[in-house]
Structure formats: C-alpha cells, structure tokens
Amino acid sequence: MFIHPLSDVHSKNIGLRTKIWQFSVILEKAKIGSNCNICSHTFIENDVIIGDNxxxxxxxxxxxGIIIEDNVFIGPNATFTNDKNPRSKKYPEKFLKTIIKKGTSIGANATILPGLIIGEYCMIGAxxxxxxxxPAYSIALGNPAKITGKIDNNHD
Known part of the structure; x- marks a missing residue:
C-alpha cells in the first residue's frame, strides 16, 4: 500500500497494493479494496465501500451510501450525490444507497444522482x-442520460 504523505487518510480498511495520492481525504470507516488507485484531490466518506481494482x-x-464494486473506473471530476432533497444543516437519518456494479466505467464530469443502481459493465459518457x-452492459450518454447502446459480453 502507498499513501502519499500529503494525503489525510484515517481508514485502516485499505487493501494491499492500493495507492492513495496527494490531497486525498479518506475518513475512518471507509473500506477500500486491493490494487486500487485513488488519485489526488479525492474525498471518501465513512459509509463507503470500494471493491478491488x-x-x-x-x-x-x-x-x-456509495458502493463501488470491483474493476470500476471513475473519470476525473465525476460527481455523486446521496440526498434527493438537500438542505443546509438538515441531514437524513440514512443516506440513499447508490451501487456501481463491477466493471462499469464512468466518464469525466458525469453526475450520478442518489439511490441508483448502475448495472455491471456499463459505460457512462463524459x-x-x-x-x-x-441495466447491465448499457452505454448511456447525455443529460439526462439515455441508453444509446450495449457493451458486448467480452467486457472490453
């Protein structure tokens, strides 16, 4: 495991061969798998599970409330939300779960609204x-994102 000295990592639940780069903040209860690459200027809250690779x-x-399964790619500045009705200083008792299934790729600057399930091997455009x-194997593009195609089963 590599943790850059300019990052702020409180979690002890980080897998082997994971790299965490500068100016990243990872809170105490976050769980991160093995062989991950967490690039700079990333923030990971407590109730988060990140798989391997x-x-x-x-x-x-x-x-x-975000769960990211194995082999997921998240492009720069992609945005996740976890509250459908955010208000200052008013927090839900429990945040909506958003699940990104294995093998999915999320393009740069994409936004994922709360409480969704993104199926296996999806490709979300920048x-x-x-x-x-x-659904699994979807190619989704636009605002709002619409399914424009399917990924074949070889996962490439």
Missing amino acids: VTIKCGVYIWD GSVVTKDL
Whole structure:
C-alpha cells in the first residue's frame, strides 16, 4: 500500500497494493479494496465501500451510501450525490444507497444522482447526468442520460 504523505487518510480498511495520492481525504470507516488507485484531490466518506481494482481519478468525492464494486473506473471530476432533497444543516437519518456494479466505467464530469443502481459493465459518457437505474452492459450518454447502446459480453 502507498499513501502519499500529503494525503489525510484515517481508514485502516485499505487493501494491499492500493495507492492513495496527494490531497486525498479518506475518513475512518471507509473500506477500500486491493490494487486500487485513488488519485489526488479525492474525498471518501465513512459509509463507503470500494471493491478491488478500482480507479478513481482526480477531483471525485465519494459520499456516504456509495458502493463501488470491483474493476470500476471513475473519470476525473465525476460527481455523486446521496440526498434527493438537500438542505443546509438538515441531514437524513440514512443516506440513499447508490451501487456501481463491477466493471462499469464512468466518464469525466458525469453526475450520478442518489439511490441508483448502475448495472455491471456499463459505460457512462463524459458529462452525462444519470437519473435512473441502468441495466447491465448499457452505454448511456447525455443529460439526462439515455441508453444509446450495449457493451458486448467480452467486457472490453
């Protein structure tokens, strides 16, 4: 495991061969698998589970309630939300769960709204705004994101 000295990592639940780069903040209860790459300027809250072989590029914030399965790629500045009705100083008792299934790729600056399930091996285009669940192998683009195609089963 590599933790850059300019990061702020409180979690002890980080797998082997994971790299965490500068200016990243990882809270105490976050769980991160093995062989992940957490790039700079990333924030990961407590109620977060990240699988193995995950890449999270720069400027991504992973909020409470987000589950990211194995082999997921999250492009720079992708945005996750976890509250459908946010208000200052008013917090839900429990945040909505958002699940990113294994093998999915999320393009740069895409936004994922709360409480969604993104199926296995989906491809979400850069700048897309995902407002609904996506079935496995979907290619989704636009605002709001619409399914424009399917990934074949070889997962490439």
